[in-house]
Amino acid sequence: TRTSRPQRILKAVQRKATVGDPQSVITAIDHFCRHREWAMNVGDEKGSILDSVVSEVSPVTVLELGTYCGYSTVRIARLLPPGACVITLEFNPDYAAIARQVIQWSGLEDKVQLVEGASGDWIPWMKEHFGVQAFDLVFLDHWKERYLPDTKLLEECGLIQKGTVLLADNVICPGTPDYLEYVRNSPRYNSHYYRSHLEYTKAEDGLEKSVFLGY
Numbered sequence: 279t280r281t282s283r284p285q286r287i288l289k290a291v292q293r294k295a296t297v298g299d300p301q302s303v304i305t306a307i308d309h310f311c312r313h314r315e316w317a318m319n320v321g322d323e324k325g326s327i328l329d330s331v332v333s334e335v336s337p338v339t340v341l342e343l344g345t346y347c348g349y350s351t352v353r354i355a356r357l358l359p360p361g362a363c364v365i366t367l368e369f370n371p372d373y374a375a376i377a378r379q380v381i382q383w384s385g386l387e388d389k390v391q392l393v394e395g396a397s398g399d400w401i402p403w404m405k406e407h408f409g410v411q412a413f414d415l416v417f418l419d420h421w422k423e424r425y426l427p428d429t430k431l432l433e434e435c436g437l438i439q440k441g442t443v444l445l446a447d448n449v450i451c452p453g454t455p456d457y458l459e460y461v462r463n464s465p466r467y468n469s470h471y472y473r474s475h476l477e478y479t480k481a482e483d484g485l486e487k488s489v490f491l492g493y
């Protein structure tokens with residue numbers, strides 16, 4: 279096919295959603311992925327859990343690892359108060375290019391910093407480059423084998439402090455066994471599993487919320 283799946287998702291947003299209306303962007307992507315083509319957005323079911331955690335934490339600074347088309351970026355940013363922002367890292371330049379346009383269509387570009395590059399390369403520079411002290415919320419949704427090493431890197435860089443909430447997608451499907459084992463067995467985290475389903479399917483998946491307790 280000539281166009282990519284992310285490009286078809288953007289087209290669905292441009293056709294069905296209203297500029298400046300984040301909810302219509304979310305609804306357009308969910309409709310497309312449920313009725314036309316499956317895609318790896320967190321989706322509406324797990325997305326509602328993400329919404330409730332964002333509302334509960336009411337974060338000032340959010341880090342999202344794995345932007346893809348910007349669906350969860352829009353879900354998070356639409357709930358942030360003025361002055362709060364989400365920094366979202368995406369390794370794949372084609373995904374990033376689509377995400378920028380989806381975020382722009384939603385009208386939330388002032389609350390989002392999209393950074394292209396590998397999480398492992400960028401995390402050590404976060405403090406210096408973005409003036410971030412520590413993250414209030416981290417949403418992990420990138421390469422599943424990077425969840426654990428990047429969490430340890432965030433700890434080492436002092437970007438996770440007492441009270442920071444980690445929320446991880448796909449802990450069952452595709453699965454992140456080493457990450458789960460770490461946060462569930464570490465005395466420094468309080469972990470809770472929100473059982474749900476893989477986006478747009480009946481397969482089991484869920485989100486793991488882990489609160490850092492400090493050293």
Ligand SMILES: O=C(NCCNC(=O)c1cc(-c2ccc(F)cc2)cc(O)c1O)c1cc(O)ncn1
Binds near residue numbers: 320344370419448451
């Ligand atoms: O693929 C890159 N990132 C997406 C990470 N996300 C996922 O892989 C992901 C996968 C699934 C999934 C589940 C079931 C299934 F049968 C197939 C896929 C679901 C999700 O909800 C995800 O979040 C990527 C590329 C690249 O070149 N560089 C850096 N990252």
Ligand SMILES: [Mg+2]
Binds near residue numbers: 320447
């Ligand atoms: Mg995911």
